[in-house]
Amino acid sequence: MSEIQHSARAHAALSASSSHRWMMCPPSVKLSGQFADKPSPYAEEGTFLHELSELKLHRYLGDMTPEVLEAQYAAHRDNDFYSDEAESVTDEYVDFCIETIESVRVSCPDPLILVEHRLDYSEYVPDGFGTGDLVIVADGVLEVVDFKGGRGVRVEAERNSQLMLYGLGALLEFEALYDIRNVRMTIVQPRLNNISTYETTTDELIRWAEKEVRPKALLAYEGKGEFCAGEWCRFCRARYTCRKRSEYHMRLAERDFKAPDLLTDEEILDILPVAESLNNWVADLIAYATQQAVDGKTWPGYKLVAGRSVRKYTSEAEVIRAATEAGYTDIYKTTLLGVGDLEKRMGRKKFSEVLGKYVVKPVGAPQLVPENDPRRPYADAASDFNDRA
Template structure:
């Protein structure tokens, strides 16, 4: 469902459950800065579109000709994506055949809208592949990324999709359990994980999150930094996260001269948070500068070129071309090579972390 996003989306549920005001804050920031999609998100969208076509062909909804024509519209599909989406389709189709062994009426619903608004205000999402039978309701979610491994166990996104599927199909079939499955074909370790819950267990979990969902919907509650900040739109400029990251610099040390060994583990514990935040705030400052914002005391500069070069450029191009790589001429320096640098030492405003 391109372009449509729930404010309390399933994909951000881990975040708004941990930090309820984050959902409204993200909405506000997207209103100001736009909802820029990353190359990874665009890659994920393409992988989902390819998978959808492959599944529709497998179950006979489209023929080979239609498949090929629609596939062309998706642009160049990298070989890795073709292999990964084949793996995903194999898993889903095997599950469909398995379900049909005990329930000949079992059906596969592809890109099914799932409404979980009985538990989360205006909550909805899209189930990549939902298999419905009298033995199990099987809700499958494709994760194309490989940087962060995702498991279905205790996964709020998967559970919300499960609730949406239960609301849609619960009265039509007699399945006693819901199986939420995440298929992440590009990770080596456990690419397929599932969590099986009885209807009652899943419904009880839905009831348990209702109060927090209401708080998040209103934009109330306490800002709580944690691992869930990683994909938050506010991660660079959120004051709560900044305060958490700056704890490393406001640490009260026991002795005036040296940090003791006993103090190091506590410092390391906040160092990761501080490093991640500093990286995020640098990226934010640079992006704003690229949009024309002027930071006092800083200017955009072109970074140095690396010192690595081909010893024989013609020979390198020849060999790479023979290996099947396409060459394109070098253009001007990409944005990624631009950086922020201090322009004057005396004009920086002072700043100290909030308590």
């Protein structure tokens, strides 16, 4: 590959990344087709991080000329999303990929290694395809690694339909050339310290595709099936005005709840699973109404106002010049580089040797999550922390 084209890659209507939604709510695909797909800053940053990771993997694999590699790297350093954190986040992902590749090479000296590879699963999903961040094909186990650059929602690999469709596409392409018995799928999410792996047999993957994927995909492709609201609505383009989603949340909002300290345990348990979804729905509704007002719509009883803003310099260089000429020289502050930035500057091994004993990772604040969350219970994590203190 001589040029990174990640930002321009096509997306299938029944994409792997949106598969959880179209499998849970098949007609949402046709409904959301009425709305423009406007990329968010988070999606744009994610694309940039993928491109930067791709460059680093090509540098490791040695399949790009140094001149092309440096030219593209220089262009990415000029990107608004480029930062020390972007380097650190992508380094963590790439380090995991390299460790995985080297581990596979122990038992298979010459595996097939594919970066940003198009995976076709249209045998089960009409016009279905996606792009695998890293695919490693070898006898025995097929590896699929997916990079998540976000920090908002923790993504798990366990029966993750996006990863399973990637695994399915890779299996369909290479099963005739390799003796693949298992498919191992991993999500690497550096900003949340999350590395999640799920492994299944090829037989189980095919059964899932035949019994669960194909029927739902055909319904979605034809715009049929029942609308169904849930947490999968969060990134649907029709989420702002979807009636089913509104009805779903209004059933909760219309309940006559007592004060929180008077709710029964059963009522609290009834609310907890949908509380976050309700908050997201309200936020989406406000965002939609606000944008409509910006575009000229009048909402009776409401008006647009300027939100809070923070003062900023028009030019730091001019501020430095003017302040210095006025006799003010104490206009800078010095802070120690953060752990991640300093580790990158020194290198992991040297950082560990020199500063390892001065670095701690405090236990995080307690969070109430569903019991199937893979993280250890808070009491256990806090106990480990106290034992180390």
